[in-house]
Amino acid sequence: MIEIENVKKSFGNLEVLKGISMTVEKGEVVSVIGGSGSGKSTMLMCINGLEPIDSGRILVDGTEVHAKGTDLNKLRRNIGIVFQQWNAFPHLTVLENTTIALRKVLGKSRSEADEIAIKQLKHVGLGDKLKVYPSRLSGGQQQRMAIARALAMSPKYMLFDEVTSALDPQLVGEVLDTMRLLASEGMTMIVVTHEMAFAREVSNRVAFFRDGLIHEIGSPKQIFESPERPETAAFLKSVL
Amino acid sequence: MFGTSITWGDITFMMTGAGLTLAITFWAMLGGTLAGMVFGLIRAQSPWYVNYPMGALLDVLRSVPLLIQFILFNSFQSIAGLNMNPFVVGCVVLAAYTSAYCTEIVRGGIGAVPVTTRKAARSLGMSYWQDMRYIVLPLGTRVMLPSWIGLTLGVMKDTALVYAIGVIELLRSSQIIITRKPHEALVILAIAGLIYFLVSFPVSRLGAHLEKKWREND
Numbered sequence: 518m519i520e521i522e523n524v525k526k527s528f529g530n531l532e533v534l535k536g537i538s539m540t541v542e543k544g545e546v547v548s549v550i551g552g553s554g555s556g557k558s559t560m561l562m563c564i565n566g567l568e569p570i571d572s573g574r575i576l577v578d579g580t581e582v583h584a585k586g587t588d589l590n591k592l593r594r595n596i597g598i599v600f601q602q603w604n605a606f607p608h609l610t611v612l613e614n615t616t617i618a619l620r621k622v623l624g625k626s627r628s629e630a631d632e633i634a635i636k637q638l639k640h641v642g643l644g645d646k647l648k649v650y651p652s653r654l655s656g657g658q659q660q661r662m663a664i665a666r667a668l669a670m671s672p673k674y675m676l677f678d679e680v681t682s683a684l685d686p687q688l689v690g691e692v693l694d695t696m697r698l699l700a701s702e703g704m705t706m707i708v709v710t711h712e713m714a715f716a717r718e719v720s721n722r723v724a725f726f727r728d729g730l731i732h733e734i735g736s737p738k739q740i741f742e743s744p745e746r747p748e749t750a751a752f753l754k755s756v757l
Numbered sequence: 758m759f760g761t762s763i764t765w766g767d768i769t770f771m772m773t774g775a776g777l778t779l780a781i782t783f784w785a786m787l788g789g790t791l792a793g794m795v796f797g798l799i800r801a802q803s804p805w806y807v808n809y810p811m812g813a814l815l816d817v818l819r820s821v822p823l824l825i826q827f828i829l830f831n832s833f834q835s836i837a838g839l840n841m842n843p844f845v846v847g848c849v850v851l852a853a854y855t856s857a858y859c860t861e862i863v864r865g866g867i868g869a870v871p872v873t874t875r876k877a878a879r880s881l882g883m884s885y886w887q888d889m890r891y892i893v894l895p896l897g898t899r900v901m902l903p904s905w906i907g908l909t910l911g912v913m914k915d916t917a918l919v920y921a922i923g924v925i926e927l928l929r930s931s932q933i934i935i936t937r938k939p940h941e942a943l944v945i946l947a948i949a950g951l952i953y954f955l956v957s958f959p960v961s962r963l964g965a966h967l968e969k970k971w972r973e974n975d
Contacts (some may be wrong), residue, residue, distance in 0.1 A: 567876055594882040604877035608895045608971075617891055618881035663877070670881060 518542055519564060519674060519707070522575035526559060533559045535729035536573070541707060543673075546700045548737075549709045551726030552752065557709040558601075560726075561676045564707070565589075565596040574640045577674070594622065597667030601679040603659040605651035611638065612647040623670070630669075630674035637665040641695050657688030661695055668699075675699065677708040713757055717741050725749045761941055767934050768948070774930030775952050781847050781926065782913040788852030789912070790905070793859020798889070800860060801867040818857035823918050826850050831922045847919035855912050862904045866897030899971050906964035910957050927952060 519541040526534040533556045541547050549557045552718035562568040564575055566582045566589040576580045580592060606614050619625045623632070638644055639663040651659050660680055667675060677696065681689040693715050700706060700719045710716055717725055717737045724734040725744075733740065733749045742752045760856070796815065800808055818826070829852045834841050870893045878888040918930035931949040935942045 538933050562876075565880055569879060590879075592880050593880055596880075597879075598880045600873060601878060602873055603872075606874065606878070606892055606896075608899075618878075618883060621887050621891055622882040666881070671888050 519705075520575075521560070521564070522558070522574050522576070523739060524563060524570050524575060526563060526568065526570045529726070533729055534570070537729075538573075539724060539729055539731060541674075541705060541733065543705050544703050545721045546704075546706045546708065546719055547718040547743040548723045549707065549726055550716055550723060550752070551732075552712065555726040556729040557726045558678050558731075561598065561678050561707065561709055565593050565598055567598075569710060590622070594670050595673045596676060597670060597672035597674065598676040599660070599663050599667055599678065599680050601682050603656070603663040603680075603683075605659050605662060606623075607651055609650075610647065611643060611649050611651065611654070611662050614651065614662060615669050618666070619669055625721070634665070634669050634733075636670045638662070640668070640692070640698075641665045656684045657691045659686060660692050664692075664695055664699075671674060673705060675704050677706065677707045677710070679709050679711065681710070681712060711754070711756065713741070725752065727752070762866075762938055763934075763941055763944060763945055763948075767938075767945075770877035770934065771927060771930050771945075771948065771952070774925055774927040775956070776846070777924060778913065778916050778927040779956065780922070781844070781851060781916045781919060782909070784848040785851035785855050785912055785916070786909055788848065789855025789859050792852065792856035794863050796856060796860040797863025797867065800864045815860055817856040818854050823850070823854055823915055826854060827854045827918060827921050843919070843922045846922055847916070847924050851912060851916065851919075855908065858908050859905070862901050862908065863897070865904075867893055869900040870896045872974055899968075902964060902967060906961060909960055913957065914953070 521537055521539045524534050524537045525532065532655075533554075535556075537556070537560055539547070543663065549560070551557055559568060563570050564577070566587070570583050575586075577592060577596065580587060582589070582700065606617070608674060608748065611636055611726075612631065615638060616627070616630040619630035619633055620627065635644065635647065638647065641664055641752065643658060643662055643665065646654065646658065646662075654662065664680075664730060681692050684692065689712070693712060696706070696708070696715075697719055708716070708720070720737050722734060723737050724749075725740060725741040726734045727748055733746045735745075739745075741753065744753065796811065800811060803811070827847065827850050831843070831846050834846060842863075873892060874896070875888055878892045883891070906946075916926055917928040919926055925933070927949055931945050935944050938945070
């Protein structure tokens with residue numbers, strides 16, 4: 518369970534998160550929508566401690582992420598994250614990209630790591646690209662590799678940060694399919710996205726971020742069909 | 758030989774000098790690179806109150822002419838009674854000088870690795886040092902290598918300045934022969950130049966080869 522309690526965060530004078538509270542239960546898929554600069558991505562970076570917070574707290578399975586003495590390296594093994602810019606390691610092959618953390622962080626042997634990685638890469642449809650360097654892959658393939666790389670660590674949670682925003686339109690589908698598959702397997706996911714159809718179809722709940730606050734949160738049906746707040750309706754109207 | 762008055766003895770003398778040139782280059786690059794990596798790592802992640810004095814100190818090493826550094830350090834060590842031989846003095850001074858340049862190369866290489874790539878590494882549970890070792894340094898090396906090769910070739914030529922503290926390396930040995938056989942000056946200098954080239958060429962080829970190999974993956 519991920520519990521976010523009244524989290525505030527500023528970059529310099531700019532307050533990006535103005536008191537966010539939200540709980541994500543095990544097995545739940547929560548989509549986060551909203552305009553750019555509304556704090557969606559920042560919140561994801563705070564959940565795995567890549568960004569510090571100013572006040573409030575975030576608990577992952579009861580462990581306070583930003584508490585002194587929390588072993589973030591250990592915590593992060595349970596939280597996979599996939600970024601907008603897929604961030605492949607360009608000096609490593611697809612297989613090596615996927616095994617490096619298994620071997621160096623979890624201390625698995627090469628054969629053990631290869632076995633896990635190959636299984637995950639096949640899962641995302643990259644079984645034939647093991648020895649290829651990321652530069653030879655399309656954006657969609659690199660993004661699926663990034664998903665496999667995160668999944669190989671067997672995380673309990675997956676965070677997706679606008680993972681299709683930087684992709685060519687014809688490549689978006691393959692990445693969304695991979696995420697659909699994951700959701701159907703019961704992975705707990707927080708998905709920051711601009712893909713409204715996807716959010717509506719896959720999510721258990723949808724959160725609308727506005728100005729560093731959760732403006733409205735509810736079932737996809739509620740948010741998309743009968744939003745309570747006029748700003749939610751206006752935002753949906755502008756993107757749909 | 759070659760219809761000149763240059764003897765095998767002269768050539769052997771020059772080769773001995775060339776050996777010293779290589780030895781000083783080797784130790785200076787080894788020491789300078791190791792120190793430069795440490796300083797570069799520190800500079801890449803330190804707050805201004807560490808970075809500023811450190812940068813100033815390294816700037817001194819980079820801006821004071823090497824010749825002066827050799828003479829000053831040599832005088833200092835003999836006053837301090839360290840009894841270092843000129844070869845060691847040469848290596849130490851040149852290593853310090855090299856480290857100042859190498860620090861900036863390493864800092865630049867680390868800075869060239871995108872923050873987002875490093876975040877991806879950390880998000881997989883890698884520690885700061887694992888990220889450094891498996892992601893940042895291998896990637897940064899691609900950026901650092903051309904400058905580092907250039908530095909190596911430059912340092913090799915800078916070794917000529919150790920004549921000031923009495924080390925007879927390649928250029929100094931050539932000059933000694935020229936004082937004895939002034940009419941052969943051009944031939945002797947050509948031979949010395951050829952030796953420098955023969956040593957530098959493989960180094961720069963190696964650099965070019967590695968760059969090409971890495972580029973194929975990018």
